[in-house]
Amino acid sequence: MKAQAISQFVKLYGREPKWVVSAPGRVNLIGEHTDYNDGFVFPMAIERRTVIAAAPAEPSDGLGESEAKIWSNANDQIGVVSVAPGVAPVEVAPNEELPWTAYIQGTLTLCAEAGFPAQPFVAVIASDVPLGGGLSSSAALEVSVATLCEVISGKTMDPVKKCLLCQKAEHEYAFMPCGIMDQFISNLGQPDHAMLLDCRSCVPEMVPLTDPAVSILVIDSKVKHKLTGSEYPDRRRACKEAAEILGVKALRDATMDMLNAAKDKLTPTQYIRAKHVITEDARTVEAAAACKANDWVKMGKLMYESHLSMRCEFQITCTELDYLIDLAYTKGVDGGVYGARMTGGGFGGCVVVLVKTDAVEDLKAYFFNEYKAKTKIDAPIFVSRPGKGSAIES
Ligand code: GLA
DSSP: OOHHHHHHHHHHHHSSEEEEEEEEEEEEEOOOSSGGGGGEEEEEEEEEEEEEEEEEOOOGGGGTTTTEEEEEEETEEEEEEETTTTTTOOOOTOOOOOOOOOHHHHHHHHHHTTTTOOEEEEEEEEEOSOTTSSSOOOHHHHHHHHHHHHHHHTOOOOOHHHHHHHHHHHHHHHHOEEEESHHHHHHOOOEEEEEETTTTTEEEEEEEEOOOOOEEEEOOOOOOOTTTHHHHHHHHHHHHHOOOOOOOOSGGGGGGGHHHHHHSSOOOHHHHHHHHHHHHHHHHHHHHHHTTTTTTHHHHHHHHHHHHHHHHOOOOHHHHHHHHHHHHHHHHHTEEEEEEESSSSSSSSEEEEEEEEHHHHHHHHHHHHHHHHHHHHOOEEEEOOOOOEEEOOO
């Protein structure tokens, strides 16, 4: 992607870029919809990245005095944004498509307001993180733009503040009330490590994931998720209401005993949403321990349980995702699969499968063929080691 961004930059602007930065997408191994409940998540950065190549604007670029021009390989379009502070978000009606530049504009504005202004620039974005595939293409974009602001302004942001700034850009400019997981892992991921993040203290613990005998397989169901719809905010609201009824600050502080004792005070929906979060938090901590112990059978079992909970209690899966998990389960450990679950916000996107490395090629063919036979969809499938977080490439 880096070479692609640079060569596209030279082609479009007729000069070399001055700055090249990047940030990865992520796959969440376990811990879904727990981040905004102050709980635990266990993601890893993937080896797919969003790269930005940029250079100061020149008069021949035809830009206004606080403008930046960006070409994106995702849609072959050029967008113009402002590098000045105080730029308001673009209003969008419910179900209207956001302009792709909203994430960039939000991050640039908030960076300028936080003392990390970008000068007018021209840029190229090249990314191989699938858009809307549940692998955090939006966080990769926000974090790479914030990294660009750091390099342009010649200052380094406090890493936690940088993640929170990117999350704020997503809340205020993309109207998506996300938690903190995606921005954290995209910014602070490390090669060969997954991240156990306590979303209350915001302190990450890097957990080695280096056993060559296991691999992480990501399968894109190609069912597009759209998290700016009502489902994500609805889930968030139900969790908040349940926490209030239970008298705790966040569901992180609740136990199954507390939930069962208060069952009569909760609606059936609030009860099952809270049950998912409480049990998922426990599974996440257990899975990180299993990973440390290279106990892949245990970790795989927790992944299946997580999927079941998302399917039946949090109700964020879909038929295609459930089918992929059924395929994984049918193969079983003897067939090379330890476990599998949907990953990300839900309603489509990807599944993550923990597999034996020596079975990878067979399993890729198996999932591809079986899924296609059932759905007629060609599912992109790839293996990723844990990749690095945001980076200044040159
Ligand atoms: C999206 C959000 C994250 C998190 C996941 C669900 O990816 O951006 O903050 O809530 O959904 O785990």
